[in-house]
Structures are given as C-alpha cells and as structure tokens.
Amino acid sequence: MKRIGVVVFPGFQILDMVAVSVFEIANLEADEPAYDIEVISEQGGLVRSSSGVKVESKAFDDPAYDTVVVTGSMFVEPSSDGLRAFLNRALAASRRTTSICTGAFVLAEAGILDGRRATTHWVFGRELQHRYPKTQVDDDRIFIVDGSVWTSAGMTACIDLCLALVEADLGPEISRAIARKLVVYHRRTGGQSQFSAMLDLQPRSDRIQTALTWAKDHLRERLSVETLAEVAHLSPRQFSRAFRDETRQSPAKAIENLRVEAARSMIEAGRHSLETVAIETGFVDTERMRRAFLRAFGQPPQAIKRAARA
Structure with a gap:
C-alpha cells in the first residue's frame, strides 16, 4: 500500500484537502485499498486553515512516503526550518514530492525547485519566478511534472494533480471513475492552460x-x-x-x-x-x-x- 503524506501548516487552504478525497475514492474504486493517507504537520495535532477550520494531523516522523503532497495557502508566508528540513528528507526518501498552488513556494524555499520546471496559481507566477530565479516557472499550466517533483496550479487544480497521480499508479479507468464520483470533468491535461x-x-x-x-x-x-x-x-x-x-x-x-x-x-x-x-x-x-x-x-x-x- 502506498503511503500518502498530505502536509499542512498554519494558514493552509482548506480546499486543498480535496486531495485526500481523491485518494480515498481511489481506495473504493480499486480492487483493494491502494493508499494509506496521513495528514501531517511539523508539530502534529490540530492545524488551523486560513478559513478557521482545523484539521487533525500527525507530527513529522518517517519521511519515506510514496507521495508527499504539500498544500498551499491564500497568502505566501515564509515556511519554517522544520518544514523545509522535512521536505528535503522526504525528497530523498519518497517516490514523489508534489505541491498544490502556493505550496510551490514552500518547495522552492527548501531548494527543491532549483533547476526544475514548476507551476503555481497564475496570480503568484511572477512572484515565484522573481523570488526563485533558479526555478523555471510556467504559470499557465494546470500541473507540471519534472522528474519526481510535481507542481500544480491553484484551487481546483489539486483535483487534476491528484487524478493524474492516481492515473499513473492505477490506470485511466480508476482515474475516470474517481472524476465521475467527484462530479467533475475527467482531469485536465497538465499542459492545459489555467485560463478557460x-x-x-x-x-x-x-x-x-x-x-x-x-x-x-x-x-x-x-x-x-x-x-x-x-x-x-x-x-x-x-x-x-x-x-x-x-x-x-x-x-x-x-x-x-x-x-x-x-x-x-x-x-x-x-x-x-x-x-x-x-x-x-x-x-x-x-x-x-x-x-x-x-x-x-x-x-x-x-x-x-x-x-x-x-
């Protein structure tokens, strides 16, 4: 079973928690449960989102996840030393490291996006490029895959990202079944524009x-x-x-x-x-x-x- 670590921090965007639902429904659609989902944070316990809703989390421990998913936030704030250190350990120990929306800033601050192509919410694309010139930012993509690092646009693009992760693991039929249950069009391709x-x-x-x-x-x-x-x-x-x-x-x-x-x-x-x-x-x-x-x-x-x- 693949371990999924969904990283939250104070002020994270609650919409990004739909990533958990994608993997949850994948377990229902597969012949047997494929994912063990954990919500994790630096300190563990309840973590408050930007909307005020709190979610329960486990403290960082073993970084060897199959996939680490870093949530985003409504406003870009500096990340903690502990979060950056954990993500660098996870990059080496895990198969995939991903970010949703402004979670790309967290990866970039940890140096994970140096020399890589990445995307984020189009509102923050120029700022990401300005702050981290070693990153090749394309802010008009739904998601981008560069080696083991996946980054996505903002808001509902987290659904496209996670459907693509599941499709890579379990195939397109499972991914399409999840999309139907989420009542969304089947996932947009990574190269598709953020604008409609x-x-x-x-x-x-x-x-x-x-x-x-x-x-x-x-x-x-x-x-x-x-x-x-x-x-x-x-x-x-x-x-x-x-x-x-x-x-x-x-x-x-x-x-x-x-x-x-x-x-x-x-x-x-x-x-x-x-x-x-x-x-x-x-x-x-x-x-x-x-x-x-x-x-x-x-x-x-x-x-x-x-x-x-x-």
Missing part, C-alpha cells in the same frame, strides 16, 4: 450557457448560428443579439476560441496528429487551424507541438 475560454465568456442567461456547453461537446460538427439558436430555443436573430450582449463576442469568435482551446489541449497531450486534431475539433483542415492558432497565440500548432515534446 468558457470562463472568459461568462454568459448571464441559461439559454446562452446551454448553447455554449452543447457547442463545447459538439466541436466536430458545423456549429452555425442557426444550430446554436435552435439549441437555445431562440431565433437566429435573437440568439446573435443576446450572445453579443452577454459575452461581448460574436458566436463565430467564441466557437473559434473553444476549438483553439480544445485543439491545443489535444496537441499538448501528444497522442494525435495535427490532421486528426483539426478534424476532431471542427477546424476540418490544418490550414484553418493554423490561421486560428496564429490569431490566438501568435504561433502555429507545429510550434506548440514542438514545445510540448520538449
């Missing part, structure tokens, strides 16, 4: 939101205004006017952004040819996809594919 085209649109009405959600699930189809209007139960004229009013974008531009986001995710996953990606995301051919990528990112799909391979 759907979130950026933010329509106010259920009708426009329904049409966008339907479009995201049917990108391969021809998504005309007439088709989307029918899904929204509006006339094409009413739909176009409402869409622009609520999203500040035209339907065509919004659909292109959804397709570009989906195509980039597929390309960075590295399992498909550009021709397949273009077809699956509704661009039909690679030339149309190339022009859309240049508008969105200033570089063609080939460049993003090369960067992902690197």
